[in-house]
Amino acid sequence: MPTSPLPPTAWAVLGLLSFPGERTGYELKKWADASLRFFYGAPAFSQIYAELRRLERLGYVTSRRSGPEEPRAKRAYAITPAGRDALADWAAGGTGAEDAAADAVTLRHPVVLRVWLGHLAAPERLRALVEEHLARTEGELKEVRDALARADGVEAWAHPQIALRWSERHLLAEVELTRGLLADLEALPPADGGAGQPPPDSPTDG
Amino acid sequence: MPTSPLPPTAWAVLGLLSFPGERTGYELKKWADASLRFFYGAPAFSQIYAELRRLERLGYVTSRRSGPEEPRAKRAYAITPAGRDALADWAAGGTGAEDAAADAVTLRHPVVLRVWLGHLAAPERLRALVEEHLARTEGELKEVRDALARADGVEAWAHPQIALRWSERHLLAEVELTRGLLADLEALPPADGGAGQPPPDSPTDG
DNA sequence: TAGGACATGTAATCAGTTACATGATTAA
DNA sequence: TTAATCATGTAACTGATTACATGTCCTA
Known part of the structure; x- marks a missing residue:
């Protein structure tokens, strides 16, 4: 069945x-x-x-x-x-015809969401939020490394270890991504008020 | 208020x-x-x-x-x-005392979940699933690059562009992470049946 | 004139959380 | 003896999805 x-x-x-x-x-x-x-x-x-x-x-x-x-x-x-x-x-992957959509990764990133809305916030405030996120992520990285240290060497539990290793790399990537975000924010020219065109990725110009 | x-x-x-x-x-x-x-x-x-x-x-x-x-x-x-x-x-970030937990990133990765359970699946089948995920992710990367190309140069929409750039780097990282997963799976020694100890990261040994 | 994109909404259901209630066991 | 941790569960709610119903507008 x-x-x-x-x-x-x-x-x-x-x-x-x-x-x-x-x-x-x-x-x-x-x-x-x-x-x-x-x-x-x-x-x-x-x-x-x-x-x-x-x-x-x-x-x-x-x-x-x-x-x-x-x-x-x-x-x-x-x-x-x-x-x-x-x-x-x-x-x-389920028997036979599997719905590929069921395997979709779900990501919900409120920090990037706030950055996306950055035109509404004071630049320093936005940077502070991103920096808090960086600190939180580094904390999580430490936690996953602890878990990995506890698991290391137990050869029989190979797959959970691979998943944990993926998680470590993932958090490391997230740290880098966050630094990139910070760099992009700092490279922004000072706000000049204006702006009246429709958003660039809105469907009206696609 | x-x-x-x-x-x-x-x-x-x-x-x-x-x-x-x-x-x-x-x-x-x-x-x-x-x-x-x-x-x-x-x-x-x-x-x-x-x-x-x-x-x-x-x-x-x-x-x-x-x-x-x-x-x-x-x-x-x-x-x-x-x-x-x-x-x-x-x-x-909200007025005053903000709940930092509200800013938590939510990630739900069914592919890594399956890998975590890899001891139950045939190695080739698992690799195939991961490879499908790789292809899907590369497709998404292409999509975000299209969106970025449409947005590029419109200087007034700086923040949405930063978010899009983050997304591009994120998908690129996901591609790399997936390749790493594949490499780890291929480096696994052939299954030897056994295994009777409790999981390494179970709370009993923490 | 048929099909696709545009456009809005309802109904039913489900996944998942928080807050709460309850009590046993263990260690300081 | 008191606090923390272990342990299980209910109630209320909310976020979010799918499936469906309905109809218009545009174009090949």
């Missing part, structure tokens, strides 16, 4: 469970914060618990309570063979 | 209107597809119309029907002085 059309986040949560061992929702969240976060984003606790319930309903995971039947007892999840099959199917 | 807590998408739509001239929702969508898309994503038609209604309710834009009072007549929007003020405030 074809893989059910689950959102990537569901596959991400199932993916967390595809590595050996049982895990609680809480543990999954912590791990997502330390790895998934850098290239996909980490879902909120509430969403992880919701996805786990859905995955269990689909038979992709099973759960086991540690204590007796208390309503909120600690609950450990494990992937099932069906779950592993479905996940492998998704990881390979 | 402080800027109302609108989602960035609302500011993006208002930003589209901060450039001289009136525009219809339809035109806004086309323009978003040609510029905003590269660093923030372009909202759906239905959302653009919804945001325009909200912005009008807030007094940030006004609208004018071209024909008489037909219910679905073409409607052109223009920014108001209040809208311009609010937008300028947002672009400058």
Whole structure:
């Protein structure tokens, strides 16, 4: 049967469970914060618990309570063979005719959005925002390097390490991109008020 | 008064209107597809119309029907002085104590997610997925360069051009990152089945 | 005169977040 | 004993998408 059309986040949560061992929702969240976060984003606790319930309903995971039947007892999840099959199917790009649009990278960059609107802001203020972003990104780079250091040398976890290495390079690129932004902003001539033509990339001249 | 807590998408739509001239929702969508898309994503038609209604309710834009009072007549929007003020405030990072988390870059990269899960897929299949992504990214790079060529030389639209230039460099970096991913995948030793330790970046060893 | 681009909108649904409630276990 | 961390969940909401409905205007 074809893989059910689950959102990537569901596959991400199932993916967390595809590595050996049982895990609680809480543990999954912590791990997502330390790895998934850098290239996909980490879902909120509430969403992880919701996805786990859905995955269990689909038979992709099973759960086991540690204590007796208390309503909120600690609950450990494990992937099932069906779950592993479905996940492998998704990881390979889905069975047969796959919608390429589903693989589209989503990027939402509020800092560049503000720069795009730069004609409305004081130049120093804009530069300050970009510099804050630079500092934040450097902080994230440090975090991904820590994660990488913890992972380094464990040859059995090759793929997560490749993803982490991608994340490191990605953040490094983001740092460079941000410096480029700063340089472009500094190279701008002082504002001269005016400007009345339609935007250059508006559809009217395309 | 402080800027109302609108989602960035609302500011993006208002930003589209901060450039001289009136525009219809339809035109806004086309323009978003040609510029905003590269660093923030372009909202759906239905959302653009919804945001325009909200912005009008807030007094940030006004609208004018071209024909008489037909219910679905073409409607052109223009920014108001209040809208311009609010937008300028947002672009400058908001008045006073701003939540830095609101400026967080969101990245959702399903291709890297699949690579992260690479232990479940056939190596050739995984490489094929990454190569498709490379081709898609190169196509996007071409698109942003077209947009840049249309914008080039129009000195009055400096900030949108900087954002476009950022987008070009960003896609170029993405191409390089993807090649790096491919190289890492090819450098992997042939699979040897096994592996039983917990993941290296799991919270248990952090 | 048929097809495509222009143009606006509704309905249904979903993904995902924040805020909150609750309580157990562990370490200072 | 008190605070932090572990742990699970509900409720309310919002952002955003897809599919659909409707119709005009222009051009080959």
